[in-house]
Structure formats: structure tokens, C-alpha cells
Amino acid sequence: MNLTIKKMQKYLKEKYKIIKPEEMNNTQRYFLKLIEEVGELAEVIRKDKRMEDGNIKGTIEEELSDVLYYVLMIANTYDIDLETSFRLKEELNSKRYNHKLKIDNIKEDN
Numbered sequence: 798m799n800l801t802i803k804k805m806q807k808y809l810k811e812k813y814k815i816i817k818p819e820e821m822n823n824t825q826r827y828f829l830k831l832i833e834e835v836g837e838l839a840e841v842i843r844k845d846k847r848m849e850d851g852n853i854k855g856t857i858e859e860e861l862s863d864v865l866y867y868v869l870m871i872a873n874t875y876d877i878d879l880e881t882s883f884r885l886k887e888e889l890n891s892k893r894y895n896h897k898l899k900i901d902n903i904k905e906d907n
């Protein structure tokens with residue numbers, strides 16, 4: 798099943814409604830967690846720890862996922878639709894850097 802940014806954001810909203818409703822809008826907490834995870838990502842990149850045999854613990858794959866998790870959480874605290882934001886930002890970038898590639902012209906593999 799396809800995993801979209803929209804679906805990830807919705808999943809996290811539903812999850813926090815159940816497990817930590819009082820934390821759902823705590824932007825500062827998620828921002829600090831994001832910075833913490835960026836630090837962990839720096840370490841595994843420095844050590845070049847890639848995932849092997851599906852074991853994600855202590856790898857670049859794990860820490861990138863953690864970073865994404867808190868980016869999504871922060872977006873949720875503001876009810877920001879990150880797919881829309883990404884599209885709009887790429888439109889700005891295409892003008893700024895004069896590239897013609899459109900995201901909707903990209904075909905997904907599989």
C-alpha cells in the first residue's frame with residue numbers, strides 16, 4: 798500500500814489522539830525532538846551506519862525516519878498540509894533556479 802505524506806500526517810494525528818492527546822499541539826517539544834534526532838542522524842552518517850538485513854536500529858535509515866517523524870509532527874501542530882507546502886515551495890524553487898521539471902510529471906516506481 799502506498800504511503801503518502803498526507804497519510805503519514807493523518808496516521809500521526811490519529812495516533813496522538815489515542816496515546817498523548819495533551820501533547821498533540823506541543824510544537825516546542827517536537828522541535829526540540831527534531832533537533833535531537835538531527836544530532837543522532839549526524840552521528841550515524843559520520844559512522845556510515847547503513848541498515849543491513851532489515852535491522853534498522855542505530856542506522857541512517859532509522860535516524861532519517863525519526864527526523865521525518867518530527868517534521869510531520871511539527872506540521873500537524875499547525876495543521877499544515879506538507880504535500881501542499883512542498884508543491885508550493887518547489888514552484889518557487891523552479892522559478893528561482895530556472896528548472897522545468899514538474900513534480901506531477903514524475904512517475905512512481907512500482
Ligand SMILES: [Mg+2]
Binds near residue numbers: 834859
Ligand atoms: Mg533517533
